[in-house]
Amino acid sequence: MSFRPQYTLMLAATALLTVAGCKSTPPAPKPETAATTAPTQINGENVVHLSRTATSNGQKPEFLSATILPGRGMNVFQITANVPGKGTVDVIASPSLEEGAKVLSNDEYGNGSFSFGGAFLVPYPNRIIGTLSKDGKTVTAHWHGKTITLPANWKGKKPGARPHAMHGLILDAKTEDVNVQDVQDGQQLTGVIHAGDFGGHWLSKTDLNFKLTLSGDAFDAEITAKNVGNEDEPIAIGWHPYFSIPSGQHEQARLHVPGTQIAQVNNYDDVFPTGKLQPVKGTQYDFTAPDGTALDNHFYDDNWSNLTRTDGAVDVKLIDPASNYGVMIQGLSPEIKTIQVYSPPDKPYAAIEEQFNFADPFGSEWPKGMDTGMVTLKPGQSVTWHVRVKLFTPSK
Numbered sequence: 001m002s003f004r005p006q007y008t009l010m011l012a013a014t015a016l017l018t019v020a021g022c023k024s025t026p027p028a029p030k031p032e033t034a035a036t037t038a039p040t041q042i043n044g045e046n047v048v049h050l051s052r053t054a055t056s057n058g059q060k061p062e063f064l065s066a067t068i069l070p071g072r073g074m075n076v077f078q079i080t081a082n083v084p085g086k087g088t089v090d091v092i093a094s095p096s097l098e099e100g101a102k103v104l105s106n107d108e109y110g111n112g113s114f115s116f117g118g119a120f121l122v123p124y125p126n127r128i129i130g131t132l133s134k135d136g137k138t139v140t141a142h143w144h145g146k147t148i149t150l151p152a153n154w155k156g157k158k159p160g161a162r163p164h165a166m167h168g169l170i171l172d173a174k175t176e177d178v179n180v181q182d183v184q185d186g187q188q189l190t191g192v193i194h195a196g197d198f199g200g201h202w203l204s205k206t207d208l209n210f211k212l213t214l215s216g217d218a219f220d221a222e223i224t225a226k227n228v229g230n231e232d233e234p235i236a237i238g239w240h241p242y243f244s245i246p247s248g249q250h251e252q253a254r255l256h257v258p259g260t261q262i263a264q265v266n267n268y269d270d271v272f273p274t275g276k277l278q279p280v281k282g283t284q285y286d287f288t289a290p291d292g293t294a295l296d297n298h299f300y301d302d303n304w305s306n307l308t309r310t311d312g313a314v315d316v317k318l319i320d321p322a323s324n325y326g327v328m329i330q331g332l333s334p335e336i337k338t339i340q341v342y343s344p345p346d347k348p349y350a351a352i353e354e355q356f357n358f359a360d361p362f363g364s365e366w367p368k369g370m371d372t373g374m375v376t377l378k379p380g381q382s383v384t385w386h387v388r389v390k391l392f393t394p395s396k
Contacts (some may be wrong), residue, residue: 038097043105045071045174047097050214052270054082061325061391062216063186066086069098070116070175070191072104074210076118076241079219081391083325086246091219091327091389092117093242093349102199109153110171118241120223121168122208124374125199125238126303126359127154128165128339129272130322132266139165141362143234143374145205148362150201156269163293164272168242168261169304175210186191186215204379210356219389226382237385238355243329247322248348254292255350257339259304263358271301273358275365279306291395292319301361304339307331313373314339319394326394329354332386337373354387 036298040047050066067078077100079091090166094100094116104113121349128150130139141148152165174192182188193208205228213220231346245253262285264276280286287293308315314331316339331339331354343350357373358366366372375383 005148006196010350012356015050036041039101041071042069042101043071043172043174045178045312046077047071047077048180048189050180050189050212052186052214052216053218055185056082058082058084059102060084061393063214063219063391066212066214066219067191068212070178070313072110072113073120073170073173073193074175074189074191074212075120076212076221076239078247078390079115079214083246083323083367083391084393086323086325089246089323089325090244092107092390093244093347102377110173111153112165113171114240115169116242118221119167119171120210120238121240121353121355122170122195122225123202123206123233123237123242124165124358124361125236125353125355126167127272129335129363130160130165130238132163135322136163139163144232144246145361146203148201156271158269161269162272168238169201170195170208183213184215185217186213187264188213188362202233203229204211204231204377206233206235206377217265217390220386221389222384222386224382224384225377227377227379230379232362232376235377235383236356236374237383238353238357239387241329241389242349242351243318243327245318245320245323245348245350246325247319247320249320249322250343250345250348251294251296252320252322253295253319253350254319254321255287255295255341255343256292256319257287257304257341258308258310259306259339260288260308260313261306263303263305263306263338267304268299268301271359273303273360273363273365275363275367277305292317293345295345295350299345300341300343300350302341304341305337305358307337308341313388314354316354318350318352319396321394324393326392328390328392330388330390332388333384335373335375335383335385336387337371356385
């Protein structure tokens, strides 16, 4: 387990990272050459490659592999698939593993982990604003009369932007008991992060059990958080995968989000919620059409809620008509309350984050008594976050 008790504000992870909104833009993928060698370890832990052999003879899209970083909180660095008419496609927007390793060897807080691939966000996705300390290094929030002090690991680009806590406390955590086994039509990776009190920042002690499963039809990600301490604690879980638009044509890609309200933010630099939820109907934020709506040339870094479920799941779709390609992200846990989408108009991806909570869940801007998505775990209790990724061929 690798937590850093002393934090200093991150100015830049490396020259590869270009901050945009609340996220870091993934570096452009670079092809491997004979002169480059992909690292076998990152942060002292072996890189894991799950794989399977294609069985559909190119007749339908199917997953082929997943590359996972147990040394970086089980970041799902890459998923590949075979897509009819296109061959092997990167499902996730990431650089080469070699370039990614360079970023992750020189980042503070572990922030590089959410600049590409798919970082898991525990015990809170998104922002916590809190009260900033005089030295600007920590923020303090309150939950049920108790104080939580967190590293202020992020801020906007504009002068005077306020430092705040972002995306949890396992970005550079090491995973123990890592195991790969064959399962029907694929492979499965399991492991545990004994997070404890998350480096002294949380109210109780927590174990995080991971199960990541690759098959032809789906990639499943499951995290079970268990309170193994003696105090009640709040927990939220999310994922930060950058889903590729294979054609590279952002404006024609289509997004479906089954949410009828959006959280108003102060601006797209801080991206702090104001506490107001607004209807999406009749606005550019309405992506409820079953076949999605074009992203066009709009910038998005927004949070949708009041989600409609289909057979119990929150189904989000990213469709690339130019590539005859579609990916569905299904939120299977009932605790998933919001969807964050980050998608700049000049980038060939959309980060689609199924998470338990609203941004700044401890903040006073929300109406008193509002359920902001933090799950209360009493000692011995657990909660499971489960998301499934599927591929499909969109209708024409």
